[in-house]
Amino acid sequence: MRLKHYSLRTERTYCDWITRFIRFHRMLHPAEMSEPEMAEFLTHLARAGNISASTQNQALSALLFLYKEVLKQEIGWLQNVERAKKPARLPVVLTRDEVRKVFAHLHGTARLMTGLLYGSGLRLMECVRLRVKDIDFGYARVTVRDAKSGRDRVTMLPVNLTTQLQFHLQKVKLQHDQDLADGFGEVWLPD
DSSP, X not given: OTTTTOOHHHHHHHHHHHHHHHHHTTTOOGGGOOHHHHHHHHXXXXXXXXXXXXXXXXXXXXXXXXXXIISOOOOOOOOSOOOOOOOOOOOOOOOHHHHHHHHHTOOHHHHHHHHXXXXXXXXXXXXXXXXXXXXXXXXXXXXXXXXXXXXXXXXXXXXXXXXXXXXXXXXXXXXXXXHHHTTTTSOOOOO
């Protein structure tokens, strides 16, 4: 998975599904199993696991990766797999008043990050991985690098966060400069 540049979260999730598959079949080696065992596991997830269709698809993708990429076995058509069906539900959306109440309890960096998540539509890890060069105050935009699909994308920078974000960046730069002056930013190599 690392050679194919899968994200660390995908790697962990796939490993978890593969482990669950092996445990479900009482520790049989995956090479000793094939389509019927995969179908049985996926059907079990739909019936007893009460999972969503997307979660079942994720488990299927993990198993397909295991068989195609690791064990180098071709998997035929999976028959008799009961598909997970969840009733379509509308997403729960906060009212403007509820959003204001949430922001009233946040301060500092947490408030700034939440503002970016809310105002720019960033995913959590996209926000965490932002760098100074990704923020363009002149065009009021944020460049998200290596997003979910592995591509870069551009989104808007909320204008009401500009001052707070500039202040935050100045504060972090001062801290960085102070760390360098104190010798914390230097690389130490033994003689």
